[in-house]
Amino acid sequence: MASLVPVTDPADPRLADYVRLRDVNLRKSLEAEHGLFIAEGEKVIRRAVAAGHPVRSVLMARRWFEPLADLLDGVDAPVYVADDAALEAITGFQVHRGALASLERLPLPGVDAVVAEARRVLVLEDLVDHANVGSIYRCAAALGIDAIVLSPRCADPLYRRAIKVSMGAVFAIPYARMTDRHGDLAKLRATGFTLLALTPDQAATPLDGAATGGRVALMLGSEGDGLSSRWLDEADQRVCVPMSARAMANGVDSLNVTAAAAIACHALVRDIPS
Amino acid sequence: MASLVPVTDPADPRLADYVRLRDVNLRKSLEAEHGLFIAEGEKVIRRAVAAGHPVRSVLMARRWFEPLADLLDGVDAPVYVADDAALEAITGFQVHRGALASLERLPLPGVDAVVAEARRVLVLEDLVDHANVGSIYRCAAALGIDAIVLSPRCADPLYRRAIKVSMGAVFAIPYARMTDRHGDLAKLRATGFTLLALTPDQAATPLDGAATGGRVALMLGSEGDGLSSRWLDEADQRVCVPMSARAMANGVDSLNVTAAAAIACHALVRDIPS
Incomplete structure (x- = not known):
C-alpha cells in the first residue's frame, strides 16, 4: 500500500x-x-x-x-x-x-539474447531525437517487429519524451544496446540475418524488391546524415522508399525518418504470418 | 529591390x-x-x-x-x-x-479542378493537429500523391507549424477545401474515384488487398476519433494497416496518423508508373 x-x-x-x-x-x-x-x-x-x-x-x-x-x-x-x-x-x-x-531501469539483455528468436529486427544508428526514437518504437511494436538493436550512441528509449511519444511501446518490444558498433553488426550477419540498409538514395533497391525472405535486420540512420558509410558498406543490400519523380523535381526529396521507418516496417512484416 | x-x-x-x-x-x-x-x-x-x-x-x-x-x-x-x-x-x-x-494567400482551386487530372488523392477529415497535417503533406508529396482534399474543418496547411513540418511540401502538392463535406465526397465518386476509408479496425481489408486499380481517393480521419461514421459509410471499401497480433495483445493497438498515412500513401502509389 x-x-x-x-x-x-x-x-x-x-x-x-x-x-x-x-x-x-x-x-x-x-x-x-x-x-x-x-x-x-x-x-x-x-x-x-x-x-x-x-x-x-x-x-x-x-x-x-x-x-x-x-x-x-x-x-x-x-x-x-x-x-x-x-x-x-x-x-x-x-x-x-x-x-x-x-x-x-532493468539490466538490458545483450544483442545475442534479444535477437535469438527474432525474424525481423530494426537496428538504429545514432538517432539523436528522442521523439523519433519513440515514434519508431511505436511503429515497430504495432506492426510486429520482433526486436530493436541500438547503436552505442543512439538516443535513450527510456528518456521521458521517447516513452511518451512511443505511447509506452518502449515496454512492449525487446531491445538491446550494442557495445561494439561494428562487431555487433557482423555478429548479426553471422547469426543468419540479412542486413538491409534503408537509404534515401534512389539508386538503391526499392523496398518491395528487398531480400526479405529469411531473417532480416533493417538498419536506420539518423535524421540528418542517414547511415554512416561504414554501416552502408556493411549492408547486404541497400533499400529505399521510392520517391515521386515529380516531387524530386520540385525539391521534395525526402521523407522524415519516422515515415520511412513506418513504410519499411510494414514492408518487412507483410510476408510473415503472425 | x-x-x-x-x-x-x-x-x-x-x-x-x-x-x-x-x-x-x-x-x-x-x-x-x-x-x-x-x-x-x-x-x-x-x-x-x-x-x-x-x-x-x-x-x-x-x-x-x-x-x-x-x-x-x-x-x-x-x-x-x-x-x-x-x-x-x-x-x-x-x-x-x-x-x-x-x-x-492565393485563392484555392475548387475540388473539381484539383482532382481533374489526379489518380491518387488523399481526403483529410477534420484533422486538428497542424504538425500532423504538415507531416502528411510531406509524405504525400514525396511519394507522389497527386492532390489533397480537405474537409471544411480540417486544420490549415498554411499555418506556420504545418508549413514547417511539411518542409514546404504544402507548396508542392495541389489541394482544395470542400465546401460541402458530404456532397463533395459523392462528387469524387461520381468523377470515378474509388473511396477508400483508412481505419484502425482490423476487420477491414488489409491495405495490400485494397481496390487500387483505378482512381483512388483515400480518406484519413483525425488523430483521436478517426473517420466519422458518415464518412466510413460513404466509403467503397474500408482498409487497414495490419497490426501485429502480439502487439494488440500487449495493448499496442494503433499507429499514429502520420505513420498510417505514410504506409497508405506508399501502398497507393506503388503500382503506378511515375
Missing part, C-alpha cells in the same frame, strides 16, 4: 528524481547515475510497472490519485502529492498528464 | 503580421482576416515565393540577410531587421530559423 505524502518545497531532496525534466543534459547524467527513468501519465506508468520496473516514487496532483489507486495499492513506494504550481516548480514544466513516476 | 528597415518597437504597427505567432486562435483570425500566412526559414520562404505567393514583408535578424539576398533582390516589399530580443518580443518565441516572411 502506497503512502500519500504531501510536498510543497521544490528543493525537497525526496523529489530529486523529478527536477528539471526538460534539461536533457542534466537528465541524462542524473538518470544514468541513479539507474532511473521517468514515466508520465496513467497509461504509460501502468505499462512501465507491468513490464516489471520497480517504482521508486510517484509525484502527482491529488486529483490523479483515484485513476491510479488500484495500481498504487500494490506499490511499496512513496506517492508525493503537490499542487500544480509546486509540480511546475519542481519539474520545470506544466504537468498536463497529472502523474509522474520514477522507476528503476 | 527590397528596402532594409530597422525596427525595434514590438508594438510597431508595420509588424502586425508577426505578432504572437504561438497564439493559435489569434493567428487563425488574424491570418484569415488579412489573407496572409507566415513562412519561417530560408528554404520554406523560397518555396513559398516560387509557388507564386506575393511577399507582404520579411522580418529577420540582420545576419540572415545574406543567405536570402538574391531572393529579396526580386521582392518589392519591406524587409524589417531586428535584433534577437526584439524578434522574440514581437513574435513571442525565439526565432531560431532567422527569417520570417508574411505572404499573401
Whole structure:
C-alpha cells in the first residue's frame, strides 16, 4: 500500500528524481547515475510497472490519485502529492498528464539474447531525437517487429519524451544496446540475418524488391546524415522508399525518418504470418 | 529591390503580421482576416515565393540577410531587421530559423479542378493537429500523391507549424477545401474515384488487398476519433494497416496518423508508373 505524502518545497531532496525534466543534459547524467527513468501519465506508468520496473516514487496532483489507486495499492513506494504550481516548480514544466513516476531501469539483455528468436529486427544508428526514437518504437511494436538493436550512441528509449511519444511501446518490444558498433553488426550477419540498409538514395533497391525472405535486420540512420558509410558498406543490400519523380523535381526529396521507418516496417512484416 | 528597415518597437504597427505567432486562435483570425500566412526559414520562404505567393514583408535578424539576398533582390516589399530580443518580443518565441516572411494567400482551386487530372488523392477529415497535417503533406508529396482534399474543418496547411513540418511540401502538392463535406465526397465518386476509408479496425481489408486499380481517393480521419461514421459509410471499401497480433495483445493497438498515412500513401502509389 502506497503512502500519500504531501510536498510543497521544490528543493525537497525526496523529489530529486523529478527536477528539471526538460534539461536533457542534466537528465541524462542524473538518470544514468541513479539507474532511473521517468514515466508520465496513467497509461504509460501502468505499462512501465507491468513490464516489471520497480517504482521508486510517484509525484502527482491529488486529483490523479483515484485513476491510479488500484495500481498504487500494490506499490511499496512513496506517492508525493503537490499542487500544480509546486509540480511546475519542481519539474520545470506544466504537468498536463497529472502523474509522474520514477522507476528503476532493468539490466538490458545483450544483442545475442534479444535477437535469438527474432525474424525481423530494426537496428538504429545514432538517432539523436528522442521523439523519433519513440515514434519508431511505436511503429515497430504495432506492426510486429520482433526486436530493436541500438547503436552505442543512439538516443535513450527510456528518456521521458521517447516513452511518451512511443505511447509506452518502449515496454512492449525487446531491445538491446550494442557495445561494439561494428562487431555487433557482423555478429548479426553471422547469426543468419540479412542486413538491409534503408537509404534515401534512389539508386538503391526499392523496398518491395528487398531480400526479405529469411531473417532480416533493417538498419536506420539518423535524421540528418542517414547511415554512416561504414554501416552502408556493411549492408547486404541497400533499400529505399521510392520517391515521386515529380516531387524530386520540385525539391521534395525526402521523407522524415519516422515515415520511412513506418513504410519499411510494414514492408518487412507483410510476408510473415503472425 | 527590397528596402532594409530597422525596427525595434514590438508594438510597431508595420509588424502586425508577426505578432504572437504561438497564439493559435489569434493567428487563425488574424491570418484569415488579412489573407496572409507566415513562412519561417530560408528554404520554406523560397518555396513559398516560387509557388507564386506575393511577399507582404520579411522580418529577420540582420545576419540572415545574406543567405536570402538574391531572393529579396526580386521582392518589392519591406524587409524589417531586428535584433534577437526584439524578434522574440514581437513574435513571442525565439526565432531560431532567422527569417520570417508574411505572404499573401492565393485563392484555392475548387475540388473539381484539383482532382481533374489526379489518380491518387488523399481526403483529410477534420484533422486538428497542424504538425500532423504538415507531416502528411510531406509524405504525400514525396511519394507522389497527386492532390489533397480537405474537409471544411480540417486544420490549415498554411499555418506556420504545418508549413514547417511539411518542409514546404504544402507548396508542392495541389489541394482544395470542400465546401460541402458530404456532397463533395459523392462528387469524387461520381468523377470515378474509388473511396477508400483508412481505419484502425482490423476487420477491414488489409491495405495490400485494397481496390487500387483505378482512381483512388483515400480518406484519413483525425488523430483521436478517426473517420466519422458518415464518412466510413460513404466509403467503397474500408482498409487497414495490419497490426501485429502480439502487439494488440500487449495493448499496442494503433499507429499514429502520420505513420498510417505514410504506409497508405506508399501502398497507393506503388503500382503506378511515375
